[in-house]
Amino acid sequence: xxxxxxxxxxxLLLGLMPENIVHITELVLIAVAYLxxxxxxxxxxxWLERRIAAFFxxxxxxxxxxxxxxxxxxxxxxKLVSKELTGTEKADKFLYKIAPxxxxxxxxxxxxxxxxxxxxxxxxxxxxxxFLTSVSSVGVLGIFLAGWASNNKYSLIGGMRTGIQMIxxxxxxxxxxxxxxxxxxxxxxxxxxxxQKDGWLIYQxxxxxxxxxxxxxxxxxxxxxxxxxxxxxxxxxxxxxxxxEYSGMNFAxxxxxxxxxxxxxxxxxxxxxxxxxxxxxxITDTIPFAGxxxxxxxxxxxxxxxxxxxxxxxxFRIDQLLTLEWKFLLPINxxxxxxxxxxxxxxxxx
Amino acid sequence: MSYFSDIINxxxxxxxxxxxxxxxxxxNFFTKRDVITQQYPNNIETLEMFDRFKGEVIxxxxxxxxxxxxxxxxxxxxxxxxxxxxxxxxxxxxxxxKNKRFLVKHIYHLQMCTMCGLCxxxxxxxxxxxxxxxxxxxxxxxxxxxxxxxxGSKIMSxxxx
Ligand code: SF4
Ligand code: SF4
Numbered sequence: 001x002x003x004x005x006x007x008x009x010x011x012l013l014l015g016l017m018p019e020n021i022v023h024i025t026e027l028v029l030i031a032v033a034y035l036x037x038x039x040x041x042x043x044x045x046x047w048l049e050r051r052i053a054a055f056f057x058x059x060x061x062x063x064x065x066x067x068x069x070x071x072x073x074x075x076x077x078x079k080l081v082s083k084e085l086t087g088t089e090k091a092d093k094f095l096y097k098i099a100p101x102x103x104x105x106x107x108x109x110x111x112x113x114x115x116x117x118x119x120x121x122x123x124x125x126x127x128x129x130x131f132l133t134s135v136s137s138v139g140v141l142g143i144f145l146a147g148w149a150s151n152n153k154y155s156l157i158g159g160m161r162t163g164i165q166m167i168x169x170x171x172x173x174x175x176x177x178x179x180x181x182x183x184x185x186x187x188x189x190x191x192x193x194x195x196q197k198d199g200w201l202i203y204q205x206x207x208x209x210x211x212x213x214x215x216x217x218x219x220x221x222x223x224x225x226x227x228x229x230x231x232x233x234x235x236x237x238x239x240x241x242x243x244x245e246y247s248g249m250n251f252a253x254x255x256x257x258x259x260x261x262x263x264x265x266x267x268x269x270x271x272x273x274x275x276x277x278x279x280x281x282x283i284t285d286t287i288p289f290a291g292x293x294x295x296x297x298x299x300x301x302x303x304x305x306x307x308x309x310x311x312x313x314x315x316f317r318i319d320q321l322l323t324l325e326w327k328f329l330l331p332i333n334x335x336x337x338x339x340x341x342x343x344x345x346x347x348x349x350x
Numbered sequence: 351m352s353y354f355s356d357i358i359n360x361x362x363x364x365x366x367x368x369x370x371x372x373x374x375x376x377x378n379f380f381t382k383r384d385v386i387t388q389q390y391p392n393n394i395e396t397l398e399m400f401d402r403f404k405g406e407v408i409x410x411x412x413x414x415x416x417x418x419x420x421x422x423x424x425x426x427x428x429x430x431x432x433x434x435x436x437x438x439x440x441x442x443x444x445x446x447x448k449n450k451r452f453l454v455k456h457i458y459h460l461q462m463c464t465m466c467g468l469c470x471x472x473x474x475x476x477x478x479x480x481x482x483x484x485x486x487x488x489x490x491x492x493x494x495x496x497x498x499x500x501x502g503s504k505i506m507s508x509x510x511x
Contacts, residue, residue, distance in 0.1 A: 054387075
């Protein structure tokens with residue numbers, strides 16, 4: 001019954017207007033829905049981060065506004081909306097203004113590729129993963145532009161560090177994904193999930209898959225600019241790094257996008273390694289929309305690991321960051337791809 | 351071959367770190383055992399500050415309502431911002447028959463005090479000390495001017511003037 005909700009809406013709209021207008025209307029509706037998801041996700045994850053950080057540090061975290069402090073971040077966002085947008089006088093105004101939109105647009109576009117369940121999947125193309133990695137690398141441009149256009153030395157250093165860090169670690173993320181694609185044999189996200197019906201890929205690919213997972217987690221932390229790879233912001237060194245000169249809603253865009261990126265990275269990890277929306281051992285695979293539950297649970301689990309990293313490890317120095325990538329992750333990754341290819345070739349996968 | 355041992359050692363130390371912080375997280379998440387946050391306005395009745403907390407300057411009294419202050423005014427002089435005023439007087443000591451200074455009022459202006467502690471260090475007879483009361487909210491600042499010696503109190507015997 002509930003499965004038909006989308007077709008019902010589709011038919012309702014067909015009754016109201018001609019077919020090509022229905023198509024456009026549906027696109028708009030989906031876009032609005034994803035904007036909503038974007039905002040709610042961002043706000044929820046900020047709250048989650050603050051609560052979890054508090055428990056790591058023997059505190060309680062925000063717990064006054066709403067049940068368990070859930071509306072704290074909503075209140076914060078309202079405050080940011082009402083604030084004045086300031087900027088530096090000599091900033092490159094045009095780039096300065098559009099930079100945040102690069103970040104949120106790419107985050108939104110990547111979000112459309114994420115399958116929340118079998119039924120809820122906005123954009124499923126045959127080069128899904130490829131598209132996802134390409135789009136999310138455009139997001140770097142937003143950070144880079146912000147650093148450049150602000151005309152502030154801290155922002156500029158933050159922006160330069162972004163360039164170094166993102167270009168380096170994108171390689172590792174990409175190669176970890178390629179390792180799993182070798183195993184899955186497809187780039188289409190829905191197919192990758194379907195393949196895992198007989199066992200999640202981390203089980204099917206055992207040793208190389210586990211290595212790929214570890215590399216993915218490390219590089220994913222770097223990609224989402226989180227501690228220990230938060231050289232881009234590095235509060236203690238750079239003020240606020242690339243968004244030092246941003247205020248009000250423009251700042252909030254960066255802030256939300258950062259957390260949505262965290263969600264994206266975690267979703268990709270779940271899709272590639274932990275079977276996406278599939279339930280463990282297929283226990284609820286026949287119930288419609290149960291996938292949503294499992295997907296959210298798994299993603300929250302991976303997000304928790306990322307937060308655990310953040311509140312445990314101290315920040316890298318820039319040379320250590322590059323050493324880690326170019327001398328350790330990349331060679332291991334290359335050997336790992338070959339290993340995975342050999343395993344698939346020899347039929348050693350489970 | 352320090353390359354591989356570096357990788358293994360690095361992973362091991364990172365996992366050790368994560369075990370420690372993870373332990374903190376789970377203990378606090380499930381039991382809130384070690385949480386040190388005080389939910390201030392809610393626990394106003396029960397909240398007790400730790401011993402070293404500098405809440406306000408108090409004068410120590412014993413069970414017979416006796417204090418040790420002989421009104422020497424050293425604390426008044428030590429205070430950098432004039433938060434203390436000593437009102438003393440002289441009277442005949444019944445034992446020796448000499449004139450002796452005694453304390454009438456030890457006036458303490460909490461609203462001006464910076465909790466620097468110089469008065470407490472200056473006092474030669476340890477008559478004043480830190481109190482742990484932290485809840486000093488008043489609607490009128492004159493209420494923050496306190497008389498530290500309790501009404502009817504007198505000096506302990508054996509304190510030299
Ligand atoms: S603590 Fe410092 S400021 Fe306060 S009364 Fe004593 S000397 Fe003055
Ligand atoms: S409190 Fe101490 S320093 Fe101050 S007047 Fe009394 S004896 Fe002297």
